[in-house]
Amino acid sequence: MQTIHPAQNGKITWQGFRNSPAYANQRDKTLNGMKNLVIGLFRLIVIVGISYVILAPVINIISNSFFSRQDSINPMVFTIPINPTLERYSMAVKYLNYLPILGNTILYVFGVTLIQLLICSMVGYGFARFRFPLKSVLFAFVLVMIVIPLNTIQFPLYTTFRFFNPLGIVGLFNGGKTINLLQTAWPTFIMSVFGCGLRSGLYIYIFNQFFRGLPKEIEEAALVDGAGTARTFFTIMMPNAAPAVITVAVFSIVWQYNDSFFANTFNISDSILVTRKLESLINVIANAEKVLTIREQQLYFDAGVVLVLVPVVVIYLVLQRRFIEGVERSGIVG
Amino acid sequence: MTGIRRKNRIFHLSYEQRNAVRGYWFILPWLIGFLVFYAGCLVQLGEFSLSRIGLDAATGMTKEYIGFGNYIEAFTSHATFKQTLTSSVMDMLIDLPMILFFSLFVAMLLNRKFKGRALVRAIFFLPIILSADAVGSAITRATELVNAGVSSANLETAQAGTVSVAYYMQLFGDLAIPESVLGYIVDAVNRISSIIKGSGVQIILFIAALQSIPGSLYEVARIEGATGYESFWKVTFPMVMPHMITNTIYTVVDRFSSSEVIRLATRTYKELYNYGLSSAFSVVSTLITILILGLIVYLLNRRTFYYN
Numbered sequence: 001m002q003t004i005h006p007a008q009n010g011k012i013t014w015q016g017f018r019n020s021p022a023y024a025n026q027r028d029k030t031l032n033g034m035k036n037l038v039i040g041l042f043r044l045i046v047i048v049g050i051s052y053v054i055l056a057p058v059i060n061i062i063s064n065s066f067f068s069r070q071d072s073i074n075p076m077v078f079t080i081p082i083n084p085t086l087e088r089y090s091m092a093v094k095y096l097n098y099l100p101i102l103g104n105t106i107l108y109v110f111g112v113t114l115i116q117l118l119i120c121s122m123v124g125y126g127f128a129r130f131r132f133p134l135k136s137v138l139f140a141f142v143l144v145m146i147v148i149p150l151n152t153i154q155f156p157l158y159t160t161f162r163f164f165n166p167l168g169i170v171g172l173f174n175g176g177k178t179i180n181l182l183q184t185a186w187p188t189f190i191m192s193v194f195g196c197g198l199r200s201g202l203y204i205y206i207f208n209q210f211f212r213g214l215p216k217e218i219e220e221a222a223l224v225d226g227a228g229t230a231r232t233f234f235t236i237m238m239p240n241a242a243p244a245v246i247t248v249a250v251f252s253i254v255w256q257y258n259d260s261f262f263a264n265t266f267n268i269s270d271s272i273l274v275t276r277k278l279e280s281l282i283n284v285i286a287n288a289e290k291v292l293t294i295r296e297q298q299l300y301f302d303a304g305v306v307l308v309l310v311p312v313v314v315i316y317l318v319l320q321r322r323f324i325e326g327v328e329r330s331g332i333v334g
Numbered sequence: 335m336t337g338i339r340r341k342n343r344i345f346h347l348s349y350e351q352r353n354a355v356r357g358y359w360f361i362l363p364w365l366i367g368f369l370v371f372y373a374g375c376l377v378q379l380g381e382f383s384l385s386r387i388g389l390d391a392a393t394g395m396t397k398e399y400i401g402f403g404n405y406i407e408a409f410t411s412h413a414t415f416k417q418t419l420t421s422s423v424m425d426m427l428i429d430l431p432m433i434l435f436f437s438l439f440v441a442m443l444l445n446r447k448f449k450g451r452a453l454v455r456a457i458f459f460l461p462i463i464l465s466a467d468a469v470g471s472a473i474t475r476a477t478e479l480v481n482a483g484v485s486s487a488n489l490e491t492a493q494a495g496t497v498s499v500a501y502y503m504q505l506f507g508d509l510a511i512p513e514s515v516l517g518y519i520v521d522a523v524n525r526i527s528s529i530i531k532g533s534g535v536q537i538i539l540f541i542a543a544l545q546s547i548p549g550s551l552y553e554v555a556r557i558e559g560a561t562g563y564e565s566f567w568k569v570t571f572p573m574v575m576p577h578m579i580t581n582t583i584y585t586v587v588d589r590f591s592s593s594e595v596i597r598l599a600t601r602t603y604k605e606l607y608n609y610g611l612s613s614a615f616s617v618v619s620t621l622i623t624i625l626i627l628g629l630i631v632y633l634l635n636r637r638t639f640y641y642n
Contacts, residue, residue: 043443051457053527123364130357141368147583149591152620155382155603155612156375163394166370194367229356254463316463320456327538328545
């Protein structure tokens with residue numbers, strides 16, 4: 001390209017300036033800047049819009065839970081209550097029997113999560129590192145567990161635990177009678193111990209993928225140093241699997257806490273699960289406190305929803321950063 | 335070590351055999367559970383769907399083989415099963431491409447570095463937490479109120495706030511956009527919040543997938559003079575394709591397990607005590623879902639290029 005220096009002949013012409021590299025440079029910079037600005041603006045709009053769709057109901061519920069009776073019937077009140085009240089919360093805490101039942105729920109959720117972590121990591125490791133007959137067939141069964149959800153077999157599961165007598169073992173001790181495990185937390189624990197808990201197939205798959213990605217030399221070194229298989233697994237492999245452990249732990253805690261499938265299929269008692277208690281909250285408060293308008297009943301329910309969601313949101317926010325790093329590093333997709 | 339040596343003397347196991355035995359030890363709990371609970375229940379499901387079942391607390395369960403009676407009832411005389419099944423499957427098929435593209439789009443958005451990314455990520459994954467059934471119903475109700483533009487459920491203001499779909503249908507119909515396409519778009523707009531809610535895990539998976547694409551590929555594309563648009567279609571999209579399959583499976587299974595037809599099966603055995611019919615519903619809907627899923631995965635797989 002022929003370039004003319006702008007200061008040629010000591011005069012600066014418009015033509016000369018247009019053709020100068022300095023101008024081209026400046027133009028590209030401006031164009032790029034504008035392009036970035038437009039893209040940035042577009043991204044901002046999309047992010048704000050989607051965040052609004054996600055957050056609006058949450059904000060609505062939180063603000064509703066502070067509404068007093070006047071606020072709820074006043075059409076001028078939008079989102080920000082004029083006469084905020086904590087009465088909804090005190091009632092919800094009282095009728096949810098909040099702290100004791102929340103304690104039970106957390107014990108249940110963490111217990112199940114620990115079992116899931118132990119069992120699923122073991123099974124995933126077994127599939128990742130050992131060669132045994134029928135391995136590919138058995139691993140295909142893990143995939144079947146992912147594809148066919150437990151919802152499909154809800155009724156057989158119901159009867160299994162309603163008349164609990166696996167392989168006739170229980171009958172041996174119980175004079176041939178079956179036992180009814182419904183309304184307790186036992187079905188969930190039993191299913192989890194035997195690797196069939198809530199989305200266990202997925203967790204096994206995640207651990208399998210992760211362990212396959214770890215170098216084999218780690219175990220060989222441990223073996224040479226005289227560690228047995230179990231010891232290698234628990235003291236060498238598990239600490240190395242922290243990203244996968246965190247991923248599965250967060251998934252398991254959140255899904256188990258929010259789960260309604262196990263809770264409903266096995267009729268788990270509402271003195272164990274706070275989410276079950278929440279379902280009946282409206283009726284209980286309406287009857288006990290003589291709250292007659294549906295609108296006001298909903299306000300109590302909103303307070304209950306906030307109370308139920310707070311623990312899991314806190315857990316999520318604490319683990320959030322490491323969770324996302326964990327997903328990225330755990331090879332969940334590879 | 336001595337323990338292993340002694341065992342070895344008794345059973346004469348080679349190294350490989352010992353390794354296999356160890357492998358079985360590790361998967362043993364799952365193997366028992368799978369055979370007893372999962373496979374057992376699947377077999378039972380098939381058996382139940384061919385029987386008339388009676389449940390009694392005192393005597394336990396009675397089964398009477400009636401052949402395909404339950405299936406015939408489901409398809410000929412049951413009032414809502416066919417409609418529910420069709421609408422569940424259609425919902426799934428409509429949601430699937432939108433969830434996939436939405437989550438890929440959001441993943442690309444969140445994968446870049448910008449101020450406040452941690453906060454935005456935290457917000458975008460909130461739906462994973464907020465999707466509980468008991469809690470979800472409260473949030474659905476709140477969403478309806480927000481969409482209608484009012485906080486207090488006031489009918490007059492609610493009507494003023496809603497969008498007139500018919501008007502827009504006519505407006506775009508004049509532009510000669512086919513009605514079916516338009517219908518899909520209107521449907522999509524109505525589903526936005528359900529799609530955003532159903533995309534949490536898929537976004538995470540796509541972010542992980544994007545992170546695993548080697549940066550050198552983009553560098554090469556840039557040196558060769560590819561624009562951002564081109565490098566998306568030539569680099570990002572093919573590299574993400576295998577994970578598209580993972581996400582398809584996840585989405586279909588997720589939608590299926592919360593679908594209306596599953597709820598119908600639950601109601602049929604919990605409230606109407608028609609256990610055999612409920613099992614038949616489960617069998618039919620599961621088979622159809624697996625068939626569709628298999629077909630989609632097969633089609634995607636043919637177009638997928640595996641980098642490794």
